[in-house]
Amino acid sequence: MSPVLAGVLQLTALIAALALVYRPLGDHMAAVYSSPKHLRVEKVIYRCIGADPNAGMRWPAYLRSVLAFSAAGMLFLYLLQRLQGSLPLSLGFTSISPDQAFNTAASFVANTNWQSYSGEQAMGHVVQTAGLAVQNFVSAATGMAVAVALIRGFAGVRARARGGAADADGRTGDLGNFWTDLVRGVTRVLVPIAVIGAIVLVACGAIQNFSGIHGLGQFMGGTQQTNGGAVASQEVIKELGTNGGGYFNANSAHPFENPNGFTNLFEIFLILVIPFSLTRTFGRLIGNLRQGYAILAAMGIIWLGFTALMMWTEFAHGGPALQAAGAAMEGKENRFGIGGSAIFSVATTLTSTGAVDSFHSSFTAFGGGIQLLGMMLGEIAPGGVGSGLYGMLIMAIIAVFIAGLMVGRTPEYLGKKIGTREIKLAACYLLVTPTLVLGFTAASMVLPDALGSILNTKALGAGPHGFSEVLYAFTSGANNNGSAFGGLNANTPWYNTTIGLAMLLGRFLPMVFVLALAGSLAGQQPVPETAGTLRTEKPLFAGLLVGTILIISGLTYFPALALGPLAEGLS
Amino acid sequence: MTVVNNSVRNTARLAAAGLRALLVLTVICGVLYPLAVTGVAQAAFSEKANGSEVRSEGKVVGSSLLGQRYDKGHDKHGNPVPDLKFFQPRPSAGLGSNKDNGVNTRYDLQVSGATNLAASNTDLIKAVKERKHWVSVTYGVPEAKVPADAVTSSGSGLDPDVSPAYAQLQVDRVAKENHLDKAAVRRLVTGHTTGRVLGFMGEPRVNVLELNTALREMVQQKG
Numbered sequence: 001m002s003p004v005l006a007g008v009l010q011l012t013a014l015i016a017a018l019a020l021v022y023r024p025l026g027d028h029m030a031a032v033y034s035s036p037k038h039l040r041v042e043k044v045i046y047r048c049i050g051a052d053p054n055a056g057m058r059w060p061a062y063l064r065s066v067l068a069f070s071a072a073g074m075l076f077l078y079l080l081q082r083l084q085g086s087l088p089l090s091l092g093f094t095s096i097s098p099d100q101a102f103n104t105a106a107s108f109v110a111n112t113n114w115q116s117y118s119g120e121q122a123m124g125h126v127v128q129t130a131g132l133a134v135q136n137f138v139s140a141a142t143g144m145a146v147a148v149a150l151i152r153g154f155a156g157v158r159a160r161a162r163g164g165a166a167d168a169d170g171r172t173g174d175l176g177n178f179w180t181d182l183v184r185g186v187t188r189v190l191v192p193i194a195v196i197g198a199i200v201l202v203a204c205g206a207i208q209n210f211s212g213i214h215g216l217g218q219f220m221g222g223t224q225q226t227n228g229g230a231v232a233s234q235e236v237i238k239e240l241g242t243n244g245g246g247y248f249n250a251n252s253a254h255p256f257e258n259p260n261g262f263t264n265l266f267e268i269f270l271i272l273v274i275p276f277s278l279t280r281t282f283g284r285l286i287g288n289l290r291q292g293y294a295i296l297a298a299m300g301i302i303w304l305g306f307t308a309l310m311m312w313t314e315f316a317h318g319g320p321a322l323q324a325a326g327a328a329m330e331g332k333e334n335r336f337g338i339g340g341s342a343i344f345s346v347a348t349t350l351t352s353t354g355a356v357d358s359f360h361s362s363f364t365a366f367g368g369g370i371q372l373l374g375m376m377l378g379e380i381a382p383g384g385v386g387s388g389l390y391g392m393l394i395m396a397i398i399a400v401f402i403a404g405l406m407v408g409r410t411p412e413y414l415g416k417k418i419g420t421r422e423i424k425l426a427a428c429y430l431l432v433t434p435t436l437v438l439g440f441t442a443a444s445m446v447l448p449d450a451l452g453s454i455l456n457t458k459a460l461g462a463g464p465h466g467f468s469e470v471l472y473a474f475t476s477g478a479n480n481n482g483s484a485f486g487g488l489n490a491n492t493p494w495y496n497t498t499i500g501l502a503m504l505l506g507r508f509l510p511m512v513f514v515l516a517l518a519g520s521l522a523g524q525q526p527v528p529e530t531a532g533t534l535r536t537e538k539p540l541f542a543g544l545l546v547g548t549i550l551i552i553s554g555l556t557y558f559p560a561l562a563l564g565p566l567a568e569g570l571s
Numbered sequence: 572m573t574v575v576n577n578s579v580r581n582t583a584r585l586a587a588a589g590l591r592a593l594l595v596l597t598v599i600c601g602v603l604y605p606l607a608v609t610g611v612a613q614a615a616f617s618e619k620a621n622g623s624e625v626r627s628e629g630k631v632v633g634s635s636l637l638g639q640r641y642d643k644g645h646d647k648h649g650n651p652v653p654d655l656k657f658f659q660p661r662p663s664a665g666l667g668s669n670k671d672n673g674v675n676t677r678y679d680l681q682v683s684g685a686t687n688l689a690a691s692n693t694d695l696i697k698a699v700k701e702r703k704h705w706v707s708v709t710y711g712v713p714e715a716k717v718p719a720d721a722v723t724s725s726g727s728g729l730d731p732d733v734s735p736a737y738a739q740l741q742v743d744r745v746a747k748e749n750h751l752d753k754a755a756v757r758r759l760v761t762g763h764t765t766g767r768v769l770g771f772m773g774e775p776r777v778n779v780l781e782l783n784t785a786l787r788e789m790v791q792q793k794g
Contacts, residue, residue: 001767001770001771003774006767006771006772006774009771010771010772013771013772045592045595045596045599048591048592048594048595049588049591049592049595050587050588050591051588051592064585065585065588065589068585068586068588068589069588069589069592069593070589071586071589072586072589072590072592072593073589073593076590076593076597118682118684120681120682120683121681121682129601129602129605130597130601130602131601133600133601133605134593134596134597134600134601136600137596137600138593138596138600179588179592182592182596183592183596186596186599186600187599191599191600191604194604195604195607195608198608198612199608199611199612199615202608202611202612202615202616202619202620203615203616203619204619205619205623205636206619207619207620207621207622208608208609208612208613208620209609209612209613209620209621209622210609211621213681216622216624216631216633216634216637216680217630217631217632217633218632218633218639219627219632219633219639219641219657219780219783219784220639220640220641220642220654224639224679224680224681225680225681226622226634226637226680226681227680227681228621228622230605230608230609232608232612232620233604233605233608233609234605237600248683248727249682249683249684250683250684250685250726250727250728250729253683253685253725253726253727254683254727254729255636255637255727255729255730255731256622256636256637259623259636260768260772260773261767261768261772261773261774262768262769262772262773264772264773265772317690318690319689319690319691320690320691320696321688321689321690321691321692321695321696321699322690324696324699324700324703324722325699325703325719325722325723326717326718326719326722327718327719327720328690328719329719329720329723329725330685330686330688330690330695330699330723330724331685331686331687331723331724331725331726332723332725332726333725333726333727333730333732334661334720334725334730334732334733334734334774334776335730335731335732335773335774335776336773336774337773337774339774340772340773340774341726356726357726358685358726359684359685359686359687359726361685361687361688361689362685362686362687362688362689362690362695363690364690365689365690365691455687455688465689465691465692485687487687487688487689568689568691571691
């Protein structure tokens with residue numbers, strides 16, 4: 001069997017597996033976020049938090065809870081790293097420096113998992129397990145909660161995750177309860193899947209122990225020091241929560257994180273399963289499954305197109321070093337090969353994951369461009385858990401607006417009018433990340449210290465690849481991806497601080513606009529559908545949506561892409 | 572004034588709720604969950620959960636998942652000299668993250684990572700050409716026959732495998748160095764070649780540590 005055919009078969013198997021769980025998981029999540037019942041363990045948790053799980057929240061209250069929770073996470077993680085030197089089970093590692101601890105805390109709380117540290121050389125058991133892995137769960141659950149709040153903005157009272165006395169007209173501006181959504185996302189969705197997934201990974205060879213740093217006998221004699229750790233349990237939530245922060249520096253390329261061809265495909269599956277299935281949840285909660293399928297179709301078309309392009313460019317292995325080697329194997333593992341690595345790299349950059357099983361800087365120039373563009377689309381095909389769905393719904397609002405301009409009608413989406421306030425909020429959402437990416441990249445290009453971090457200065461045409469390294473870093477940070485064009489030495493005060501800011505603003509500013517939008521929609525009386533209403537569940541709309549996404553991102557970023565990967569690929 | 576007091580009190584209450592939520596979820600996701608998974612893993616798959624160690628003659632010789640080097644000392648420049656009695660792994664020029672901490676990790680277990688060198692990087696082009704030349708001369712094959720994995724570094728810098736083509740290409744030289752029958756060594760390589768999982772997942776590969784362990788046992792039985 002040729003490697004190309006094997007790659008295509010792996011992609012087919014992946015699609016089949018995703019299709020198989022799409023309905024049950026999507027329906028399960030819809031039930032999770034709309035059930036009036038609380039599990040016994042959840043009641044205990046609500047008592048600990050001191051929150052009434054049945055109280056409805058309007059958008060400012062929902063937002064304040066999101067921010068209060070994330071701020072607590074940020075502070076806790078920062079202190080945990082700063083105090084590492086005095087903690088037990090820290091494996092002798094010292095405390096992390098202030099700028100790096102800020103960067104890492106921002107990174108994990110913002111669901112980005114950009115890593116300016118090297119896992120096996122910096123982080124002990126406590127920080128990894130009780131700090132970083134916890135944020136992998138809760139930042140993912142926060143993203144899902146915000147997505148569900150937006151759905152409730154459209155769907156009103158039916159989808160509210162609470163029982164008791166509800167206001168019947170659905171115009172109260174009520175978006176549900178953040179604490180309930182957060183806790184349920186963890187207890188009913190993420191933890192159950194993570195337990196099963198972690199055991200599958202261990203059965204295939206991923207390690208799971210607390211043996212710390214110990215000697216490992218070597219074939220030629222002597223021993224080498226090696227790190228043990230709770231790797232499988234962290235690996236699974238890193239993929240499932242579209243987080244991406246590796247236990248080891250080599251991330252999912254490390255054999256202890258990703259031992260064989262099957263686990264590679266399984267990890268890709270974990271990355272994609274919640275973001276895709278959430279479109280079913282959306283359809284269920286909105287009361288029209290076909291609206292969910294239209295969103296799914298738009299996500300699926302982009303994802304499949306990008307994957308096909310990536311496989312083509314990687315198998316074609318353009319670029320002098322790869323031509324000399326005979327295949328694009330630099331930075332790739334033998335057990336995954338080119339097909340498995342290409343599928344992984346698209347899945348990780350089109351979601352907000354950023355885990356890598358192969359190193360993006362050594363991909364072909366066009367491959368690097370595909371990864372960059374994938375993140376620049378805003379992580380929406382299918383995107384991060386929750387954030388992918390709300391990002392896609394923002395694009396749907398823009399698409400409806402553009403269609404409305406063409407025919408001269410007030411745009412509507414899912415029975416709600418898209419008026420001045422809604423379109424302003426959607427536009428603000430869209431402007432956040434490009435401003436951060438292009439602003440910080442431009443600033444780095446004129447600062448000598450920032451330029452000194454670039455690795456590939458000896459490239460043929462040194463400029464383009466070096467520019468790509470910096471552009472990639474800020475694109476990855478502001479879009480909460482976290483993967484890297486690893487050449488860049490990002491552990492400097494400038495990059496730790498600016499990328500940290502890009503990650504925080506790139507995560508929480510859009511959430512502000514999403515929740516404000518949800519509040520605005522929730523306060524509206526639904527408008528009845530008429531013959532002139534744009535049918536947003538039809539293939540035509542899915543096509544319009546894909547077009548809108550590509551055109552908006554393309555127009556925003558094309559000049560930057562032309563200076564980086566396009567210039568390198570064409571030289 | 573009361574408005575300000577109220578808002579301060581509300582903010583404090585919200586911050587406290589956030590902190591309590593974080594702590595209780597830390598107990599669930601950061602303590603109970605990893606301990607439960609570790610318990611199951613150690614009970615059901617203890618060998619794998621502890622790193623898939625390979626033993627030979629009662630001694631641990633490494634992990635089947637982690638690549639290592641097979642050298643006989645160093646030359647006068649301090650560069651390791653490959654021991655051609657054994658099958659050689661892929662190059663590992665992983666640089667950590669940057670040129671500034673650019674130690675050549677060479678299968679150093681605590682410095683996993685890739686070179687991150689671009690396809691257009693002149694250092695990488697030169698390294699690939701040099702390695703191709705070395706493999707071609709050392710194993711007596713034309714450069715066109717040298718597979719890509721023999722001249723490139725992996726993503727982890729710890730790739731435990733080589734492609735079947737790279738293993739087969741080393742057979743004649745390894746057999747000669749060990750005074751073994753070529754056909755017997757070739758059979759050994761074929762026996763240690765793992766296909767794709769279920770026929771389509773991943774790529775075919777040969778685990779270098781397991782192959783070399785079997786090879787050394789073969790040599791010892793003969794001698």
